Amino acid sequence: MQKMTPQNLRTPGPTPIPDDIVEAMTNPMINHRGPEFLALINKTTEQLKQVFMTKNDLYILTASGTGALEASVVNTLSPGDRVLAATAGSFGDRFCDLAEAYGADLTRMEFEWGRPIDPDAIRKALQGDPSYKAVMVTHNETSTGVTHPVEEIAKIVKGEFGKLLLVDAVSSLGCLPLPVDAWDCDLVGTASQKGFMIPPGLAFISISEAGWEAQQTAKMPRFYFDLASAKRTLARGQTPFTPNVALLYGLSLALDKMLEEGLENVYGRHASIGQFTRDSVLDLGLELLVADQSYASNSVTAVKMPASVDGKKFMSMMRTDQNVVLAGGQGKLSDDIFRIGHLGHVVKDDINEVIVALKKVLPEVGFKS
Amino acid sequence: MQKMTPQNLRTPGPTPIPDDIVEAMTNPMINHRGPEFLALINKTTEQLKQVFMTKNDLYILTASGTGALEASVVNTLSPGDRVLAATAGSFGDRFCDLAEAYGADLTRMEFEWGRPIDPDAIRKALQGDPSYKAVMVTHNETSTGVTHPVEEIAKIVKGEFGKLLLVDAVSSLGCLPLPVDAWDCDLVGTASQKGFMIPPGLAFISISEAGWEAQQTAKMPRFYFDLASAKRTLARGQTPFTPNVALLYGLSLALDKMLEEGLENVYGRHASIGQFTRDSVLDLGLELLVADQSYASNSVTAVKMPASVDGKKFMSMMRTDQNVVLAGGQGKLSDDIFRIGHLGHVVKDDINEVIVALKKVLPEVGFKS
Numbered sequence: 077m078q079k080m081t082p083q084n085l086r087t088p089g090p091t092p093i094p095d096d097i098v099e100a101m102t103n104p105m106i107n108h109r110g111p112e113f114l115a116l117i118n119k120t121t122e123q124l125k126q127v128f129m130t131k132n133d134l135y136i137l138t139a140s141g142t143g144a145l146e147a148s149v150v151n152t153l154s155p156g157d158r159v160l161a162a163t164a165g166s167f168g169d170r171f172c173d174l175a176e177a178y179g180a181d182l183t184r185m186e187f188e189w190g191r192p193i194d195p196d197a198i199r200k201a202l203q204g205d206p207s208y209k210a211v212m213v214t215h216n217e218t219s220t221g222v223t224h225p226v227e228e229i230a231k232i233v234k235g236e237f238g239k240l241l242l243v244d245a246v247s248s249l250g251c252l253p254l255p256v257d258a259w260d261c262d263l264v265g266t267a268s269q270k271g272f273m274i275p276p277g278l279a280f281i282s283i284s285e286a287g288w289e290a291q292q293t294a295k296m297p298r299f300y301f302d303l304a305s306a307k308r309t310l311a312r313g314q315t316p317f318t319p320n321v322a323l324l325y326g327l328s329l330a331l332d333k334m335l336e337e338g339l340e341n342v343y344g345r346h347a348s349i350g351q352f353t354r355d356s357v358l359d360l361g362l363e364l365l366v367a368d369q370s371y372a373s374n375s376v377t378a379v380k381m382p383a384s385v386d387g388k389k390f391m392s393m394m395r396t397d398q399n400v401v402l403a404g405g406q407g408k409l410s411d412d413i414f415r416i417g418h419l420g421h422v423v424k425d426d427i428n429e430v431i432v433a434l435k436k437v438l439p440e441v442g443f444k445s
Numbered sequence: 446m447q448k449m450t451p452q453n454l455r456t457p458g459p460t461p462i463p464d465d466i467v468e469a470m471t472n473p474m475i476n477h478r479g480p481e482f483l484a485l486i487n488k489t490t491e492q493l494k495q496v497f498m499t500k501n502d503l504y505i506l507t508a509s510g511t512g513a514l515e516a517s518v519v520n521t522l523s524p525g526d527r528v529l530a531a532t533a534g535s536f537g538d539r540f541c542d543l544a545e546a547y548g549a550d551l552t553r554m555e556f557e558w559g560r561p562i563d564p565d566a567i568r569k570a571l572q573g574d575p576s577y578k579a580v581m582v583t584h585n586e587t588s589t590g591v592t593h594p595v596e597e598i599a600k601i602v603k604g605e606f607g608k609l610l611l612v613d614a615v616s617s618l619g620c621l622p623l624p625v626d627a628w629d630c631d632l633v634g635t636a637s638q639k640g641f642m643i644p645p646g647l648a649f650i651s652i653s654e655a656g657w658e659a660q661q662t663a664k665m666p667r668f669y670f671d672l673a674s675a676k677r678t679l680a681r682g683q684t685p686f687t688p689n690v691a692l693l694y695g696l697s698l699a700l701d702k703m704l705e706e707g708l709e710n711v712y713g714r715h716a717s718i719g720q721f722t723r724d725s726v727l728d729l730g731l732e733l734l735v736a737d738q739s740y741a742s743n744s745v746t747a748v749k750m751p752a753s754v755d756g757k758k759f760m761s762m763m764r765t766d767q768n769v770v771l772a773g774g775q776g777k778l779s780d781d782i783f784r785i786g787h788l789g790h791v792v793k794d795d796i797n798e799v800i801v802a803l804k805k806v807l808p809e810v811g812f813k814s
């Protein structure tokens with residue numbers, strides 16, 4: 077296989093992988109029921125708990141992030157359970173679709189795409205109907221570049237109403253602060269190809285005491301994503317099904333690097349690069365999707381596609397002429413925005429390259445600032 | 446991360462990875478919604494169909510093999526559906542547990558571990574009860590080293606009764622002949638870490654016309670493993686959820702290598718090494734679990750643990766003193782056997798090393814031939 081030329085990959089996952097992590101993943105295969113694997117799974121699980129800032133149980137699943145979200149639903153709910161789900165984008169919608177596929181009786185609170193979820197609306201909904209068992213929320217909506225106020229939402233859902241809180245943290249955990257225990261989030265799911273600087277293919281999920289209690293009576297069917305079997309097998313240093321050993325090698329080194337950098341520094345780096353991205357984009361005369369930067373995501377920025385620009389041609393020229401791969405819009409924003417990912421292994425120079433490329437390409441596709 | 450010393454890894458998956466495949470997996474990440482990925486997923490899917498010997502639809506899932514088996518069940522059945530499941534080992538049992546977790550009304554036909562499933566017993570069961578909708582069977586039972594007669598079983602299930610046939614081909618596909626169309630198997634699931642010479646983390650599933658028909662009315666809940674969304678997204682060269690890009694690079698080269706070697710040669714190599722393994726083990730005065738080699742697996746050999754031998758000490762000495770990693774027994778055979786994997790990237794010398802090691806270690810742990 078001829079080696080591919082690296083691109084400036086600015087999708088919000090997969091993200092570029094640091095060379096030493098790529099190298100770590102080339103370690104030889106081992107028996108996933110043997111002592112070497114036991115050491116590997118125990119180390120990475122403990123380090124992940126540090127990144128999740130939790131003492132809760134935590135499991136590594138061989139799946140995409142959606143697998144962790146499916147695990148959060150099917151392990152805690154029964155068909156017919158009343159669930160309040162707040163959504164303001166494609167991934168919020170996906171979380172809803174997932175719970176409905178398993179028979180949850182879901183109330184879908186839809187917020188404007190590009191705006192944050194309103195915690196007070198959640199309070200009112202919970203006040204208005206005591207039958208809700210759980211609330212589902214997306215921490216960072218990848219499709220719009222909005223970080224939702226999960227801390228405030230958790231205070232209401234957990235502190236005021238004592239409901240179960242399920243959090244999609246796929247594009248936030250390891251990039252943006254999400255102290256799982258301090259905020260009291262019950263089920264939190266994320267994935268390897270975002271903040272963790274490794275390829276897609278692993279998902280991580282934490283589950284609280286209240287989550288385990290719910291699990292006792294939860295009747296949604298589950299097998300591959302059953303956390304009870306994950307718990308049983310992890311007790312002996314194994315996983316229920318053959319795990320992705322190569323990615324675990326990468327994860328192990330990635331976690332060493334993240335903890336060595338320090339979580340506050342990791343968050344600080346994302347915040348500073350996020351701000352730099354938004355400032356630079358605005359300087360070019362482009363508009364952000366978010367009306368107010370107070371809720372702008374520090375892992376991905378959504379930029380309005382200028383009306384004068386041919387979006388397809390723009391994305392294609394950025395990729396083929398400038399070697400910069402941006403993400404398009406999703407769902408109802410497909411034609412209205414483009415997105416710049418700045419998460420995981422990202423430095424300011426990566427974004428500078430994007431800005432230089434935008435300066436070259438935009439005038440060629442009809443943009444007038 | 447310090448580079449680990451390769452072991453002679455003789456578990457029946459994960460298997461050692463050829464160097465050029467390891468190298469292919471170090472290619473840079475790409476956008477999984479972009480043109481490079483489209484080319485990759487289309488190429489690997491088409492080549493997998495060649496290895497499956499099928500014109501059926503086929504999907505690559507980011508999961509362990511059990512994920513493909515879950516997909517085969519939840520996409521074709523409804524809770525309460527009558528299912529006939531033949532099992533003669535840990536993995537047959539797991540397939541049953543999975544279907545029961547989703548509410549199948551399952552009849553578990555148990556055969557002796559180390560013996561093949563009897564096709565005539567399946568015929569009788571189907572004759573005795575016309576209400577069965579599907580039959581589930583394991584092609585190669587990894588826990589016992591037995592290859593079950595799926596061709597004969599398929600003739601009965603499909604040819605005589607027209608029922609749906611779900612096949613666990615995790616440790617057979619790509620090692621042992623399983624011409625999916627010629628044998629008329631509806632749902633066939635397998636995984637990356639067995640015959641395909643890449644790490645664990647991808648699962649492959651084929652689905653027939655009859656499978657799609659069943660899917661129309663199948664009411665088991667599904668989201669992550671929903672093949673309808675896999676179909677919709679593959680039509681535009683994508684996957685429903687972020688796929689394991691690194692493993693797909695490895696898979697792409699692995700499929701090139703398998704098709705270049707030729708499937709008949711791949712099967713021939715496994716058959717010859719399987720025979721060599723059994724002959725060598727018998728030469729040492731050990732006993733095979735299978736009473737009759739006509740149904741012995743050519744991907745894994747189960748050897749009876751001699752009564753005089755301390756099994757734990759034996760396995761540990763093989764690993765630490767000889768660098769040979771064998772697999773233990775599973776389920777009710779945990780203490781009674783050890784297993785030698787010979788699948789995927791395996792040559793005669795790998796087995797020779799095992800035999801040399803056995804000759805050294807066995808006398809030290811109490812074995813008298």
